[in-house]
Amino acid sequence: NEIYLQGLGGQLPIFTTDATALEAVARERFESGPFGYVEGGAGSGATVLANREAFDRWRIVPRMLTDATQRDLSTTVLGTSMVAPVMLGPVGVQSIVHADGELATARAAASLGVPMVLSTASSHTIEEVAESNGDGQRWFQLYWPNDNEVTVSILSRAKAAGFSVLVVTLDTWTLAWRTRDLDGAYLPFIRGIGTAIPFSDPAFRAGLAATPEDDPTAAILHWIPMFTGTDKRWDQLPFLREHWDGPIVLKGIQHVDDARRAGDAGMDGIVVSNHGGRQVDGAVGSLDVLPEIAAAVGDRMAVLFDSGIRTGADVVKALALGARAVLLGRPYVYGLGLGGEDGVRHVVRSLLADLDLTVGLSGHRTVTELDSGVLRRG
Ligand code: FNR
Numbered sequence: 001n002e003i004y005l006q007g008l009g010g011q012l013p014i015f016t017t018d019a020t021a022l023e024a025v026a027r028e029r030f031e032s033g034p035f036g037y038v039e040g041g042a043g044s045g046a047t048v049l050a051n052r053e054a055f056d057r058w059r060i061v062p063r064m065l066t067d068a069t070q071r072d073l074s075t076t077v078l079g080t081s082m083v084a085p086v087m088l089g090p091v092g093v094q095s096i097v098h099a100d101g102e103l104a105t106a107r108a109a110a111s112l113g114v115p116m117v118l119s120t121a122s123s124h125t126i127e128e129v130a131e132s133n134g135d136g137q138r139w140f141q142l143y144w145p146n147d148n149e150v151t152v153s154i155l156s157r158a159k160a161a162g163f164s165v166l167v168v169t170l171d172t173w174t175l176a177w178r179t180r181d182l183d184g185a186y187l188p189f190i191r192g193i194g195t196a197i198p199f200s201d202p203a204f205r206a207g208l209a210a211t212p213e214d215d216p217t218a219a220i221l222h223w224i225p226m227f228t229g230t231d232k233r234w235d236q237l238p239f240l241r242e243h244w245d246g247p248i249v250l251k252g253i254q255h256v257d258d259a260r261r262a263g264d265a266g267m268d269g270i271v272v273s274n275h276g277g278r279q280v281d282g283a284v285g286s287l288d289v290l291p292e293i294a295a296a297v298g299d300r301m302a303v304l305f306d307s308g309i310r311t312g313a314d315v316v317k318a319l320a321l322g323a324r325a326v327l328l329g330r331p332y333v334y335g336l337g338l339g340g341e342d343g344v345r346h347v348v349r350s351l352l353a354d355l356d357l358t359v360g361l362s363g364h365r366t367v368t369e370l371d372s373g374v375l376r377r378g
Contacts, residue, residue, distance in 0.1 A: 014339050017350045019310045019331045026334040034096040036180030037188050038333050043177050043281025051277050051308030054285030058317045059378035063363030071360050073352075073367050077302050077325050078165050078247040078268055080137045083113040084352050085319060085367050088344075089306050089327030090141035090167065090251075092121025093188045093196070097337030103132040104336060108344035110136030112352070117141050117167055117327065120154065120227075121189065125200045130161035139165040141251065143172065145198070145226045148239070153203035155243050166244045167271065171252030174228045176279045189220070198223055237265045249304065254284065259293045262301070269302030269324075276307050276329045287318065291372070294322020312354030316362065320370040 003013055015025055027035055041048035073084040088109050094101035101123045109116040115137035118129050130138065140163035145151050155166070181187070189196070198204050199212040199219055204226070212219035240248060247268035253259050254274055262270050272293055274286045286307035294303045305323035309315060310331060318326050328351070335347030364370060 013350075014342060014346050017346075017354075019347065019351060019354075022331055022334040022338075022347065026337055030097060030337050033181075033184050033186040034188070034337070036184055037093075037096065037178075037186060038330055038337075040178055040180035041277035041281070042279055043179065045277065046281055047274055047277030047279075047283045047285070049277075050283070050285035051274070051287070052285075052310075054287035055308060055314050055317055057377060058287075058321070058375045060313060060316055060320075060358070060362050060374060061376050062361060063374075066363040066365075068360045068363050068365050071356055071365050073356060073359065075325065075367055077304070078249070080115050080139070080164060082115050082137065082325065084315075084355060085323075085325035086114060086315060086348070086352065086355070087139075087304075087325055087327050088114060088116040088332055088348070089329045090117040090119035090169070091329060091333050092119040093123050094333065094336060095123035096188045097333060098340050098343075100340050101336070102129045104341035105332065105344050106130075106133035106136065106138070108341045108348065109138075110134050112345060112348055114348055114352075115139060118158075118163065119143075120197050122197050124196075126154075126157045126161050126163070126197055130163070133162075138163050139167055139249075141167040141169055142240075143169055143227050144230060144232055144240075146230050147203070147207070147226055149206075150198070150201060150203045150226065151239075152243050153201050154197065155240075157201070159245065165247045165249060165268075166240065167249045167251050168240060169251045169275075170232075171273070171275050171279045173230045173232065177281065178278065189223070198227060234261060234265060237267070241266070247302075249302065252279075253293065254286065254289050256289070256292050256296050259297045259303075263297045267301060269304060270297070271304040271306060271327060272323070273306045273327070287321065290318065290321045290323060298322050298324075312351060312356070312358035315351070315355045316358050316370060317375060319367055320372055320374050322372075 075085045106129045110133050117139045119141050120143040140158035249269035250262045251271035253270040272290050274283050302324050304325050305318045306327035309326050332344050332347050335343035
């Protein structure tokens with residue numbers, strides 16, 4: 001309604017309300033390096049495509065005369081309350097698309113009551129992002145370093161800065177064959193030097209002869225073996241438990257046996273995710289594996305979902321197939337690049353409004369009502 005009313009006054013939205021069209025707008029306006037990094041997938045891009053195709057295989061079957069005029073989409077996941085089961089997923093090096101990067105994202109998220117997950121590869125420090133996020137709800141995503149002192153240092157800073165849940169990403173222990181970045185020899189992390197979390201961390205800097213600002217190449221060479229090529233196993237998870245006082249969620253789960261294993265290891269949740277098709281080319285669409293994983297472990301831990309969410313209908317489908325909440329990726333990053341804090345807000349508000357209308361027009365009042373009975377394979 002607000003958009004239509006503003007239209008009467010001659011004011012149009014700052015850019016499209018169609019999240020599926022955002023990518024084309026960003027392609028025109030972003031520099032090619034950052035655009036390729038955000039949009040690209042692993043290898044041939046088959047998994048990026050598979051993520052979208054998985055949504056197309058399900059259709060919503062609307063119900064009528066159900067009194068769905070007043071809706072309440074709010075929910076709580078692992079002690080975190082949210083206006084709707086939607087969070088901003090962890091995306092690193094956001095300053096490559098907008099100078100304010102994660103600070104703008106943090107402000108937009110807080111203003112909407114939408115939790116954010118901050119990446120270890122953030123281009124602004126943990127403390128700066130926490131300050132921008134203010135009273136907002138925030139989780140911290142860990143790329144698990146090889147150096148235990150660095151791990152403990154990062155975790156204690158995140159805890160002190162008010163991050164409540166730890167999300168450990170398992171699928172990116174090294175970067176995949178990303179042809180867009182390889183063709184352009186584009187390494188986004190170079191731009192994060194000096195402010196990015198790993199580089200700003202005292203334990204990381206202690207291992208360097210000079211400061212990262214004075215010797216960026218040495219810092220990168222120090223960073224690569226610490227954050228990529230890392231060799232972690234299931235039996236190391238207790239280390240994180242020991243050093244993190246709060247819920248722990250494993251991100252990047254696609255196999256039902258790994259989901260069960262996460263439960264056996266006492267984890268509080270998982271994110272069913274293939275990193276937006278950015279890691280294993282030819283991998284299964286993330287939504288395709290959600291139903292069996294949710295059926296296997298949904299009663300003992302929080303099952304979250306990402307990879308391919310673009311519209312309100314996508315959120316409905318993921319919730320109906322067993323997710324407690326979803327994480328957004330590329331769409332809000334396009335919003336950030338196109339309009340900074342306002343751009344993120346525009347994209348997220350549009351998705352929330354789309355979700356609210358889709359839930360209501362399908363005949364439902366709350367997100368807890370959504371189960372596989374609202375969908376048909378189509
Ligand atoms: C990511 N993603 C990601 N995940 C993570 O755990 N830590 C990170 O630093 C990043 N960085 C990152 C950068 C960019 C540019 C993208 C697009 C993605 C993955 C992200 O959290 C999420 O899993 C996917 O983005 C979801 O897929 P869609 O919705 O983008 O298709």
